[in-house]
Amino acid sequence: MSVEELTEEKGSARSRVAILGIGGAGNNLLSHAISGGVSPTQCVAVNTDRNQLSACHAKNKILITGNSLRRTTHDELDNVRTLANRVSPFTSESDFTILLTGLGGVMGTMAGPAIAELNRGQAKPVVSIVALPFIHERDRRFLALRGLKRMVESSDCTVVVDNAVEFNQASSSGRGADEIASLAVRSLSEVVAMGSSALNHRILSVMRLGQVATVCAAAIRSSERIQSGIIEALQAPSAELPLSMAKGAVLLYHGLEPLSEPQAIQAYEAVSSLVGHDVEFVQLSTRSAGVSRVSVFLTGYSYS
Ligand SMILES: Nc1nc2c(ncn2[C@@H]2O[C@H](COP(=O)(O)OP(=O)(O)OP(=O)(O)O)[C@@H](O)[C@H]2O)c(=O)[nH]1
Ligand SMILES: [Mg+2]
Structure with missing residues (x-):
């Protein structure tokens, strides 16, 4: 048996956690987590959709304009990278990133992995929490699985929340996936922020046992x-x-x-x-x- 109990270490430097919500699902899940107690100041919402962005409770918001995300040439990948760079000023002070997005649409599937990769490139761990489309969104599920491949390559660990799963939690909003994703964000961000670097290292080493x-x-x-x-x-x-x-x-x-x-x-x-x-x-x-x-x-x- 390998039980390891780690307790909060007082007085050690606390980690700063940045929480990013990319695209429609990412913005919604971010708002959900904030309603549940996550501080809006540590949250950054990124979207091409102005209305979704303004409805999001995050303190920091990045509007991506134009339809540049819709093309898929090599130039375009550079574009996605440039977009990802706009996130850096909001995350440069943090040492752990939690990224929230839905896969299957354009924004989250294209920009999510690029933003994860960029943050991780700065020697900071990135844990992504991704929503997969509902069963009836057949074409999107196909796209999402391709996006998931890029996401796992770009993150230390990718936590999959499948909208197709029936959750046992009676959720107040009627969306179990939202409840569980937002609880995951809250608990992980709280624990990482309060723990010592040794503790965070241990959590990460267990999360990194696999990609998913x-x-x-x-x-x-x-x-x-x-x-x-x-x-x-x-x-x-x-x-x-x-x-x-x-x-x-x-x-x-x-x-x-x-x-x-x-x-x-x-x-x-x-x-x-x-x-x-x-x-x-x-x-x-x-x-x-x-x-x-x-x-x-x-x-x-x-x-x-
Ligand atoms: N759990 C959950 N899933 C969502 C929510 N909104 C969208 N999704 C799922 O996420 C997938 C991607 O949708 P969006 O996040 O709206 O797409 P996007 O990344 O904004 O991409 P475009 O709008 O196409 O640029 C959808 O197929 C849905 O299944 C949400 O509020 N909660
Ligand atoms: Mg959208």
């Missing part, structure tokens, strides 16, 4: 019920990937009190028994006065 990850979440009545919460969460991962192929798990718990060591071990045992084998495991608790929640990133999947 899923995320699962559930509300928990009390930390005593952590095992049943994990069972509930793992019933509905954000993409249809077999649990048995996961190699790692990053467990983030939000509750009144952090998980105790025995509870953390119970949590690990629940994850490993559902996956069917031992996994690399890191868990971290953050305090929250609201409803207790657990999110589990299952990592180690390859793109194919």
Whole structure:
């Protein structure tokens, strides 16, 4: 068993996290995360659509004008790179990037990977959280899978949230994918910002076990019920990937009190028994006065 509990280290330099939302889905998911408690000042919305951009709650906004994204020549790739460069002033001060986008449209599929690559080129990790189109968007799903290939090449880890999956969380907005993506952003950004560089290194090493990850979440009545919460969460991962192929798990718990060591071990045992084998495991608790929640990133999947 490889359980590793890492606790918040006081006094160490905090990481600064930039959260980017690209295109329509990216902007919506960003607003969702901000409504859930993410600070708008750390968020940057990028879009070709002026109305979507102005509706987004992010503090920083970049409007991409013209239809330059629609052509696909080599010149065009340079263009996408230039667009990506416009993001740099907003992310230069941060040392971790979370990128949110939908794949299958033009903006997110073209500019998302380019922006991820550019940020990562500056020696900063990039975790992308991408929404895949609904089943009825057949042509878009095809495009999205091609976009996903570029996204995984450009990111340290790509968390897939498939709109086609039926989520078990009764979501207030009726869109489980939005709820789970926004919870993933909130919990990851909070944990990265509060942790030490050693902790972030450990989280990243588990996320980098594969190119692709899923995320699962559930509300928990009390930390005593952590095992049943994990069972509930793992019933509905954000993409249809077999649990048995996961190699790692990053467990983030939000509750009144952090998980105790025995509870953390119970949590690990629940994850490993559902996956069917031992996994690399890191868990971290953050305090929250609201409803207790657990999110589990299952990592180690390859793109194919
Ligand atoms: N979960 C979720 N998915 C969304 C949302 N909006 C769009 N999507 C999905 O994301 C895919 C891409 O759509 P958009 O983000 O609107 O596309 P875009 O990147 O802005 O690209 P263009 O508008 O074509 O330039 C769609 O096929 C939808 O399935 C959203 O608010 N939530
Ligand atoms: Mg759009």
